[in-house]
Amino acid sequence: MNEPLLSRRDAVLKTVAGIGVATVLVRSVAAQAQSADDQTILKALIRAERNAIETYKAGAGVISAATVADPLFHYQGVVLAIAKHFLAQHTDHEAKLVKYLTAQGGTDDVGAGSAQIPTGFVASIKNVVDLATNAEKGAAIAYTDVQKSISRADNAELAAAIGSDETQHFVVLQLVANGFVVPAAATKDKTDTELAPAAAKFGPRSFTVTIDGAPGLDDPGLAFYDVTQ
Numbered sequence: 576m577n578e579p580l581l582s583r584r585d586a587v588l589k590t591v592a593g594i595g596v597a598t599v600l601v602r603s604v605a606a607q608a609q610s611a612d613d614q615t616i617l618k619a620l621i622r623a624e625r626n627a628i629e630t631y632k633a634g635a636g637v638i639s640a641a642t643v644a645d646p647l648f649h650y651q652g653v654v655l656a657i658a659k660h661f662l663a664q665h666t667d668h669e670a671k672l673v674k675y676l677t678a679q680g681g682t683d684d685v686g687a688g689s690a691q692i693p694t695g696f697v698a699s700i701k702n703v704v705d706l707a708t709n710a711e712k713g714a715a716i717a718y719t720d721v722q723k724s725i726s727r728a729d730n731a732e733l734a735a736a737i738g739s740d741e742t743q744h745f746v747v748l749q750l751v752a753n754g755f756v757v758p759a760a761a762t763k764d765k766t767d768t769e770l771a772p773a774a775a776k777f778g779p780r781s782f783t784v785t786i787d788g789a790p791g792l793d794d795p796g797l798a799f800y801d802v803t804q
Contacts, residue, residue, distance in 0.1 A: 613730050614681040616721050617672055620734070623714060624669035625688025630710055631662035633690035634703040647700040650758040654700055655767035656774035658707065661744050667781035668737045671789065675733055701752075708752045711745035714738070736782040736791060743778040 638655045641648050673683050691710065696702065718738025725731045750756040762770055784791040 613725055613727050614676060614679065616725055616734075617676040617679075617681065617730065618683075618685050620718070620721070620737075621669060621672045621676065621683065621685045622688065623717065624665050624672060625685065626691050627665045627688070627710060627714065628662060628669060629688045629690040630692065631658055631665065631707065633692055634658055634707060635662065637698045637703050638700050640698070641700050645700050649763045651700060652765045652767045653758045653762040653770045653774065654704065656770040657747070657777055658703070659767060660771070660774040660777065661707070661711075664740060664744075664778060664781040667789065668740070671733060671737075671782075671786060674787070675730060679727075704748055704752050708745060708748040711741050711748055714741040715745050732784070733786055736784050736786050739783040740778060740781060743783075747777045 635655060635658050638651055638658060641651050645651075647654065676683060692706070696706070715738060718734050718741055722731050722734050722738075725734060747756075762773070767774075779797060780789075780791050780794060782789055782791040784793050790796075
């Protein structure tokens with residue numbers, strides 16, 4: 576007998592929980608109160624962010640361990656700097672989701688995350704970029720889909736502000752993965768510490784709009800370009 580089809584809601588939550596690797600099946604919550612529905616979604620997103628954090632940590636380890644045999648070895652520093660920048664933003668996302676969950680009476684019983692590394696993964700800087708691209712694509716899709724099921728406006732705004740940041744990550748990584756953007760010659764053989772300020776420009780804020788005091792792209796310090804000169 577074929578397994579019953581999952582509802583779209585359950586399928587979305589399943590994707591969020593694993594960021595493309597279905598490790599946890601989030602049960603249907605159709606019979607629960609709306610507040611509980613939102614808490615289920617927030618917990619799924621927290622799990623996704625913790626998985627992303629661990630995946631980026633594992634990826635950073637691969638980049639750091641690269642040898643001169645790796646085609647991107649001389650650009651190890653800039654790739655690592657961007658990975659650390661995106662990792663920090665995922666950490667900001669996770670913290671804000673936890674704050675919203677607990678403020679709404681929920682309990683952070685999600686547990687630790689785990690690196691989502693596929694079987695047969697070949698360690699290389701390029702494959703880390705590709706792995707992160709896959710993860711950010713899954714996150715961008717999931718954050719967009721869950722907004723259809725969120726009942727509270729503040730939770731929906733948070734999901735939108737985070738999801739659009741994940742989309743920024745995906746676009747940057749996708750361009751690098753496809754060779755449309757290549758590291759500048761000036762970054763060759765530089766350390767990630769030296770290149771941290773440059774990496775911070777790729778997705779300059781953790782949230783697209785200001786959320787709970789955390790400035791987004793609407794930060795006055797990020798002025799629009801003057802096109803009248």
